[in-house]
Amino acid sequence: MPPSPDKSAHEQHDERRHVKVGPISGFPELLPAHQRALDALIEKIRTTYERCGFTPIETPAVERADVLTAKGGVQRQIYGLTRPAVDRADADAPEIALRFDLTVPTARFVVQHEAQLQFPLRRYQHQRVWRGERAQRGRFREFAQFDIDIIGRGGLDDLHDAEVIAVMAQALAAIGLADARIHVSHRRVLTALTEAAGLDGADGMLATIDRAGRAGVEAVLADLARQEVPEPLVTSVGRLLACTTLEEVRGVLEDAGASADGVDALQRIVESAVVLGTPRERMVLDFSIARGLDYYTGLVVETFVPGHERWGSICSGGRYDNLASHFGSRTFPGVGVSIGVTRLFDLLVKARRVEIGAATPAVVLVCTPERDRYLTSYLDLARRLRAAGHDTELFLQRRPLRDQLTTAARKGIPLVVIAGERELAEEAVGLKDMRDGVQRLVPIDELPERVAELLDPASVEVAA
Amino acid sequence: MPPSPDKSAHEQHDERRHVKVGPISGFPELLPAHQRALDALIEKIRTTYERCGFTPIETPAVERADVLTAKGGVQRQIYGLTRPAVDRADADAPEIALRFDLTVPTARFVVQHEAQLQFPLRRYQHQRVWRGERAQRGRFREFAQFDIDIIGRGGLDDLHDAEVIAVMAQALAAIGLADARIHVSHRRVLTALTEAAGLDGADGMLATIDRAGRAGVEAVLADLARQEVPEPLVTSVGRLLACTTLEEVRGVLEDAGASADGVDALQRIVESAVVLGTPRERMVLDFSIARGLDYYTGLVVETFVPGHERWGSICSGGRYDNLASHFGSRTFPGVGVSIGVTRLFDLLVKARRVEIGAATPAVVLVCTPERDRYLTSYLDLARRLRAAGHDTELFLQRRPLRDQLTTAARKGIPLVVIAGERELAEEAVGLKDMRDGVQRLVPIDELPERVAELLDPASVEVAA
Numbered sequence: 067m068p069p070s071p072d073k074s075a076h077e078q079h080d081e082r083r084h085v086k087v088g089p090i091s092g093f094p095e096l097l098p099a100h101q102r103a104l105d106a107l108i109e110k111i112r113t114t115y116e117r118c119g120f121t122p123i124e125t126p127a128v129e130r131a132d133v134l135t136a137k138g139g140v141q142r143q144i145y146g147l148t149r150p151a152v153d154r155a156d157a158d159a160p161e162i163a164l165r166f167d168l169t170v171p172t173a174r175f176v177v178q179h180e181a182q183l184q185f186p187l188r189r190y191q192h193q194r195v196w197r198g199e200r201a202q203r204g205r206f207r208e209f210a211q212f213d214i215d216i217i218g219r220g221g222l223d224d225l226h227d228a229e230v231i232a233v234m235a236q237a238l239a240a241i242g243l244a245d246a247r248i249h250v251s252h253r254r255v256l257t258a259l260t261e262a263a264g265l266d267g268a269d270g271m272l273a274t275i276d277r278a279g280r281a282g283v284e285a286v287l288a289d290l291a292r293q294e295v296p297e298p299l300v301t302s303v304g305r306l307l308a309c310t311t312l313e314e315v316r317g318v319l320e321d322a323g324a325s326a327d328g329v330d331a332l333q334r335i336v337e338s339a340v341v342l343g344t345p346r347e348r349m350v351l352d353f354s355i356a357r358g359l360d361y362y363t364g365l366v367v368e369t370f371v372p373g374h375e376r377w378g379s380i381c382s383g384g385r386y387d388n389l390a391s392h393f394g395s396r397t398f399p400g401v402g403v404s405i406g407v408t409r410l411f412d413l414l415v416k417a418r419r420v421e422i423g424a425a426t427p428a429v430v431l432v433c434t435p436e437r438d439r440y441l442t443s444y445l446d447l448a449r450r451l452r453a454a455g456h457d458t459e460l461f462l463q464r465r466p467l468r469d470q471l472t473t474a475a476r477k478g479i480p481l482v483v484i485a486g487e488r489e490l491a492e493e494a495v496g497l498k499d500m501r502d503g504v505q506r507l508v509p510i511d512e513l514p515e516r517v518a519e520l521l522d523p524a525s526v527e528v529a530a
Numbered sequence: 531m532p533p534s535p536d537k538s539a540h541e542q543h544d545e546r547r548h549v550k551v552g553p554i555s556g557f558p559e560l561l562p563a564h565q566r567a568l569d570a571l572i573e574k575i576r577t578t579y580e581r582c583g584f585t586p587i588e589t590p591a592v593e594r595a596d597v598l599t600a601k602g603g604v605q606r607q608i609y610g611l612t613r614p615a616v617d618r619a620d621a622d623a624p625e626i627a628l629r630f631d632l633t634v635p636t637a638r639f640v641v642q643h644e645a646q647l648q649f650p651l652r653r654y655q656h657q658r659v660w661r662g663e664r665a666q667r668g669r670f671r672e673f674a675q676f677d678i679d680i681i682g683r684g685g686l687d688d689l690h691d692a693e694v695i696a697v698m699a700q701a702l703a704a705i706g707l708a709d710a711r712i713h714v715s716h717r718r719v720l721t722a723l724t725e726a727a728g729l730d731g732a733d734g735m736l737a738t739i740d741r742a743g744r745a746g747v748e749a750v751l752a753d754l755a756r757q758e759v760p761e762p763l764v765t766s767v768g769r770l771l772a773c774t775t776l777e778e779v780r781g782v783l784e785d786a787g788a789s790a791d792g793v794d795a796l797q798r799i800v801e802s803a804v805v806l807g808t809p810r811e812r813m814v815l816d817f818s819i820a821r822g823l824d825y826y827t828g829l830v831v832e833t834f835v836p837g838h839e840r841w842g843s844i845c846s847g848g849r850y851d852n853l854a855s856h857f858g859s860r861t862f863p864g865v866g867v868s869i870g871v872t873r874l875f876d877l878l879v880k881a882r883r884v885e886i887g888a889a890t891p892a893v894v895l896v897c898t899p900e901r902d903r904y905l906t907s908y909l910d911l912a913r914r915l916r917a918a919g920h921d922t923e924l925f926l927q928r929r930p931l932r933d934q935l936t937t938a939a940r941k942g943i944p945l946v947v948i949a950g951e952r953e954l955a956e957e958a959v960g961l962k963d964m965r966d967g968v969q970r971l972v973p974i975d976e977l978p979e980r981v982a983e984l985l986d987p988a989s990v991e992v993a994a
Contacts, residue, residue, distance in 0.1 A: 085597055087642045088642060090593075090626060119922055119923030120891075121892075127591065127628075132550075148609060150608065150609060151662070152607075152662055153662065198617065208591060223926050341905075427580040427583065427584075428585075452582060459582075460693065473648060477648050
């Protein structure tokens, strides 16, 4: 028995030219239905950010390598770029690499274009970043982030911190995460305690405290004691980590003789976020969130979805007063948050918290059952439907009608137009609803209108 | 005289940490107003492509290096990636590089995901590509392309070529280029002439003929004669390059005793594109467009804007029957076109053929002139306007009102809300139209509605 034609063709294929295709670990891509669902989610976030007066910025994927490493990039995770042949002889061509986040490129952008920007700059940015991390479950090497930041020149009122919290809460609600809990902390609260204890700053303790969420408060306090942190300070930190209200925080600070600056700022931020529409119960005091060692200078934010705590934080950020200091002489304080949309979408799909719809935007398929005779009519029907604003696919392969209907079903196209001699003689077409199987005879002049009715669920009920 | 504080700070800056920021040649980025204009243009293209039933796909920026070079990538223009530290010990980690176009990744995508895709696949893809070309005027090294392709499995009716022409014509019209001229050619016309002359194929002549647009027909014919192309064939090619109608092409083929297959296909494609809504006069026969040497197998398309011919083709593509052949055993014939949006936008801006609007989506700025007393009212006004669907910015810096109005003017925000003790005592606000300077007293309850009226030009006339 001869091999199947396909098999044979495959075996005869020139091996020199045959290149392996397969996924590269850490570089995900989506099939059409999932891509459309992700695009819809992105669009909801974007609409929310524009509603709150944020404007889009995009930066090149590539930055000078020294710009990336100056701002805390983990050098061993950065993908450098080889020089193309045309640059090999050019000693002045800069070393370039792929960005690992959107915050550093934005800091560079702000310093570079300062004279042409209006401050405070409210920008959103949705682009991909690259990190050569060890491949793990849920860890991607190429992924998109959706960031907002408000960046001032010289100074930035901390009411902007409240704006960022309120806006991110709205964006999360828009994508079905109205239940997300926003954990807030403020660097100056911990700094006040360490200063009252006669220490220089809190930097040394932050990495330890950051473990509280995973290792537990007891383990963290034991660690601090081992690090010879004075016993009264360890006690204060223990009380702080247990605080659930701002009043309790005030009590801890007062007992330690520490400044209330940080808790005043945090209170003002939280109150303003409430007035801006953020439900108070969605904000949770959590002094265990530290987010890195020396990057943030005030508010720190992480966000968790109840029932999905092991996802970790889905939206994180805070206030950074010195980010652009490596690039210029001026101060550009900023506050912002970032949603890791590639990872979040992946988690939402697995948790069935996002709807995966059709593999095409088309809501109508114009079939071509008697193509040789009526091709012009079919092309014209598609043109009419598109002109009326209906996303329309035209079936142009030479196939039996049942194959054409199968295509509509598999792509998830709800309506099909079927017309042959009988229908076209009456200047009409068959309009079939694939969802209930009902086929109606519709005059061509009324077709766009009838399609609109069938797509509007309210009208469908009336018609049924 | 001491230096200014800024100067002083700059001079005292730690030189080790100071990193140069500046543009990297060939890697463009846009200021907010331009970015918004580009986004609006992209959105018009995307809407058109969805209207015609194309679905989005995105692929990683990164492909295996052998995938890119197998499909005709110019190796010396490809940006390779260095391995991150975590992969250095892994001999099996593939060499990876940045894509140079969107067609090769799509061919790889189709072969890899064949079992989960519906064919013909109509996909659009708007992403960036990277080419290490020598920097020239208007040449970018990182730029976005917006592609559509229809890809069949096993076969693809050439009516899809007509669809692609019609859809691209609509997309260009949507971005203000309804005057663009679509130059069409078909590979089989030239092949028929060479076969009739007893030669193997037309590949050797295509590079020469491709120069006709720049060097002129006479120079091309002289070149062909020098290449010892038979004299009757040179004559036929000369007549073909002068053809302006399909009838003339038929005459040339007939006189040469050549097959009319190619001109039949081209005629069918053009006629169908007309029925699909493409004005006949926008399509121009042009057998000088060759587009590379062996990539396209049928229809070839380039697009020029009258009065801007030196821009070159702004949208190009054609039919390729063998693109995926390196990646698998099956045939995946395709047809598609690509708009180089980064370059096109740059040209449109310079030619003032695109409107550059405000630097923010915000249509209202809520000012905070008596912030210490009425902050809660201001925050609440912003919340109300946003809830009503108005893109609203809130001024949160502590500045005099005149600075706040200057911010609105500079960002291009048309309306500002000004409220102090007097207005708020009446549960009203001042709503100032920055375009004509008129300020109205508006009850807070009516604010969202009045904003909507002022933003709708028709209503503005009635109100004036």
